[in-house]
Amino acid sequence: MNKKKWKFTPLQIAAHLGSLIPLALMLWDIANGNLGIDPIRNFTLRTGKTALVLLLLSLACTPVNTLFKFKQVLKLRRPFGVYSFLYASIHFAIFIGLDYAFSWALIQDALLEKRYAIVGLITGLILLALAITSTIGWQRRLKKNWKKLHKLAYLSGLLAVIHYIWLVKQGVLDPWYFAAILLILLSLRLPAIKKAIASLRAKKMQKTAR
Amino acid sequence: MIKIKSSEITSKEEYLSRRDFLKTAGIVTAGAALLAACGAEEEIPATPATSNLPAEEVATDLTQELTAKESVLNYNNYYEFTTDKERVAKLAEDFVFSPWTVEVSGLVNKPQTFGIEDLLSKFTIEERIYRMRCVEAWSMVIPWNGFTLASLLNEVEPTSDAKFVRFETLADPDQMPGLINKLYPWPYQEGLRLDEAMNDLTLLSTGLYGESLAGQNGAPIRLVVPWKYGFKSIKSIVKIELTAEQPSTFWEGIAPNEYGFYANVNPAVDHPRWSQATERRISELKRRETLYLNGYADEVAHLYEGMDPNNLY
Numbered sequence: 001m002n003k004k005k006w007k008f009t010p011l012q013i014a015a016h017l018g019s020l021i022p023l024a025l026m027l028w029d030i031a032n033g034n035l036g037i038d039p040i041r042n043f044t045l046r047t048g049k050t051a052l053v054l055l056l057l058s059l060a061c062t063p064v065n066t067l068f069k070f071k072q073v074l075k076l077r078r079p080f081g082v083y084s085f086l087y088a089s090i091h092f093a094i095f096i097g098l099d100y101a102f103s104w105a106l107i108q109d110a111l112l113e114k115r116y117a118i119v120g121l122i123t124g125l126i127l128l129a130l131a132i133t134s135t136i137g138w139q140r141r142l143k144k145n146w147k148k149l150h151k152l153a154y155l156s157g158l159l160a161v162i163h164y165i166w167l168v169k170q171g172v173l174d175p176w177y178f179a180a181i182l183l184i185l186l187s188l189r190l191p192a193i194k195k196a197i198a199s200l201r202a203k204k205m206q207k208t209a210r
Numbered sequence: 211m212i213k214i215k216s217s218e219i220t221s222k223e224e225y226l227s228r229r230d231f232l233k234t235a236g237i238v239t240a241g242a243a244l245l246a247a248c249g250a251e252e253e254i255p256a257t258p259a260t261s262n263l264p265a266e267e268v269a270t271d272l273t274q275e276l277t278a279k280e281s282v283l284n285y286n287n288y289y290e291f292t293t294d295k296e297r298v299a300k301l302a303e304d305f306v307f308s309p310w311t312v313e314v315s316g317l318v319n320k321p322q323t324f325g326i327e328d329l330l331s332k333f334t335i336e337e338r339i340y341r342m343r344c345v346e347a348w349s350m351v352i353p354w355n356g357f358t359l360a361s362l363l364n365e366v367e368p369t370s371d372a373k374f375v376r377f378e379t380l381a382d383p384d385q386m387p388g389l390i391n392k393l394y395p396w397p398y399q400e401g402l403r404l405d406e407a408m409n410d411l412t413l414l415s416t417g418l419y420g421e422s423l424a425g426q427n428g429a430p431i432r433l434v435v436p437w438k439y440g441f442k443s444i445k446s447i448v449k450i451e452l453t454a455e456q457p458s459t460f461w462e463g464i465a466p467n468e469y470g471f472y473a474n475v476n477p478a479v480d481h482p483r484w485s486q487a488t489e490r491r492i493s494e495l496k497r498r499e500t501l502y503l504n505g506y507a508d509e510v511a512h513l514y515e516g517m518d519p520n521n522l523y
Binding site: 036037038040041098099100101103106109110113114115116117166167169170171172173174 | 280281284285289293295296346348391393394464465468480483484485487488490492493495496497
């Protein structure tokens with residue numbers, strides 16, 4: 001095999017496989033009848049949580065590189081983002097097709113008039129736009145605007161967490177763990193903090209040089 | 211996750227056939243009394259009844275809709291254990307509820323502390339099949355065993371000043387790991403207006419599916435108020451107090467605009483964050499339309515005459 005043609009690093013392969021494991025587990029559970037007591041809620045939650053985890057992983061790549069100078073992870077932003085969109089699509093399809101069985105009157109009441117659902121819908125639309133324009137072709141076509149557009153990933157992360165918080169009863173902590181991780185990831189992008197990290201690294205380098 | 215086993219279906223069928231037997235023997239008091247009052251047949255209809263049935267026959271109809279016992283036992287909101295519905299059963303496995311006493315006090319002539327055995331021997335245990343509608347828009351149909359709250363209250367004789375009933379759940383940190391979440395104002399407390407408490411539908415349940423309550427379902431004694439959202443049906447009661455003022459309730463203390471004192475099931479009054487128009491009946495794929503007062507309007511709508519339903523969430 002020609003090694004040059006093999007474009008994927010082991011890390012990338014791991015990211016792709018890892019992103020598909022939750023889907024495989026869901027299909028396994030369906031095949032084995034492990035549907036849980038409320039199957040629609042079960043799979044809605046699982047696909048939604050997986051989409052959120054992958055979105056956070058995608059958002060974590062840049063800070064991880066800032067912190068550890070580990071450039072390889074930057075290549076994972078795209079696959080994590082696209083897989084996040086995949087799970088979000090299944091999440092949405094379950095909501096529309098199974099939970100509400102394409103009953104538009106009910107969907108209008110449940111989706112378009114309720115803030116948690118509206119926020120979820122906006123998150124999904126952002127992910128859709130980002131997934132479509134994730135290719136190199138679109139990157140070239142949009143030039144400088146591509147980067148601007150893909151900054152919406154931060155917004156989608158925030159909206160996804162709000163979507164989750166508004167869905168649960170007060171005091172249920174699960175969405176807040178995601179909120180905390182997101183806040184850490186976003187704060188690592190603040191110029192002041194980035195500067196601090198850079199100067200810390202410089203100091204460390206000096207020490208080791210001495 | 212709980213796999214739906216074939217044994218579970220058997221248990222429901224077994225339950226139904228046993229119930230049929232008891233019925234012919236004239237033992238199922240509540241069902242029989244209700245049916246006798248309506249002059250309905252004692253036989254369970256062969257085909258699942260539809261919604262155009264006369265209201266009196268709804269009680270019979272519900273036997274066709276019973277939620278599998280496994281689901282009732284393994285899908286619980288009991289935050290004293292965990293907020294994860296499918297883990298409550300596991301965490302409540304070793305819940306010790308013997309000995310257990312219920313203190314009935316406040317504005318009553320005869321305040322008393324009852325041992326759970328006293329209650330079980332003192333009152334006739336009836337069976338009531340009720341819809342249970344959670345504020346989270348899912349529902350079940352559960353065959354409860356218990357006695358009316360009214361029969362207990364009559365025993366202690368509320369004074370003329372008593373206007374409300376306040377209930378309290380056990381809060382034992384050694385047994386209930388969820389109490390570690392200090393965001394919640396433990397202990398869980400609930401309340402009813404006295405006329406709601408005295409209504410014949412209001413049940414103190416000590417069992418379901420003909421067996422003693424399991425920890426996760428609120429053992430050894432819990433409230434069942436079928437026309438209100440599930441969180442009103444407080445579990446593992448240790449204290450019942452008659453008061454003159456409307457008692458504060460657990461969820462009202464957390465989000466008064468979302469979970470009010472009345473918490474009447476009403477498809478026309480949405481939760482501020484989600485619709486209450488429909489519900490998902492556990493084990494059914496298609497959503498059901500939520501019924502006004504959860505289908506018990508004939509029995510309890512008169513309690514709210516002259517009140518604005520928009521304020522009864």
